[in-house]
Amino acid sequence: MQGYRLTPQRHLILDIVRKAGAHITPEQVYASVYKQNPAISRATIYRTLDFLCEMRLIHAMQWGDRTYYEIAGDAPHHHLICRQCNSVEQIDHATLALLIETIDKQHHFSVDMDHIALFGLCRKCRSSSGATKQPAALQSN
Amino acid sequence: MQGYRLTPQRHLILDIVRKAGAHITPEQVYASVYKQNPAISRATIYRTLDFLCEMRLIHAMQWGDRTYYEIAGDAPHHHLICRQCNSVEQIDHATLALLIETIDKQHHFSVDMDHIALFGLCRKCRSSSGATKQPAALQSN
C-alpha cells in the first residue's frame, strides 16, 4: 500500500456532496455525476462515498431506510426534521449536550452525538396537523 | 370493506414479537414462524408486520439499515445501545422529556418520542475502549 489517490471521480463526487445544500442520497449523487460524466458507474459512487466517509470528509446517516451523505467539517450540529412537510431545521450541539450530560450522570453511558436527526412536527405543521401518527427517527454517523 | 381478520398467521406472528425479549427482525420472526409452521411465507411475515404496525400492536424501528419490531403497549421507554458490546439499556421517558421540552421552547418543534434509541458507549466499554470512531444512531417509531 502506497497511499490514496485523488482521482477525478473522487474529486467530482466530493464536490457534489459539498455543494448539495442538504443531505444527499447515493442515487442523487449518481444523477448529478451522470450529467457531468455518464461514464462513471454507480459502483464508483458507492465505493467513493464509503471512501470519503473513511477519510472523514463526509458524514453518512440513515433516515428511515435510506442513507444520506453530507459534507463534513462544519461545526457540530443536528437536525430537526418535520415528518409532515420534511423541512429541516438545525439545532446546535449545546442543546443536546444537556441530554448527553444527563445520560452520562444517570447511566454512565456516553452517547455518540456526532450527528443526530430528530423527527417530529415543526411549528407550522403542529397547528394544522391531522395528527398522522408516524415515524420519529434519529440517526447519525 | 368488512373489517380485519384474525388469522392464525397473524396470531402467531404477534405472539412471536411479543415473546421476543428484545427487538426482532423480519428474518428472525420468519425463523421462529418456520419452526412452528414452515408453510407460512416471508411475504406474509412482511405483510403482517406492516399490518400489526398499522394496528398499533407493534412498533417498528430502523437501526442502521435493518428494521426491528417490538411489541407495543409498554410504558414509553427508550434505549441506550452500546456500539461496542451491543448491550441494550433502558432509559425512561422522563429523562428524554427534558430534551423535548427544551426543543419545544427553543424551536417550537415537537419531537416524536415514541421510541428512541441512542447509540454510544456503555460504562464497561467506555473504559476499555480503543475509541473506534463509529456510528451513533437514533431511531424510533
Added chain:
DNA sequence: ATTACTGCAAAGGATTTGCATGTGA
C-alpha cells in the same frame, strides 16, 4: 512501474407485488 481505482456486469440480500387460491366472519 506499481498497485490503487474504475467500469461492467453479475450477484446479493431485503422487501414488495401480481395473481390465483384459500378462509375467517
Added chain:
DNA sequence: TCACATGCAAATCCTTTGCAGTAAT
C-alpha cells in the same frame, strides 16, 4: 358468501463484488 389474507414466484430496489482493464503517483 365474498372480501380479506395467504402462498408462491417473480420482480424491485439498493448495494456489493469479482475481475480485468486503466490511470495516478
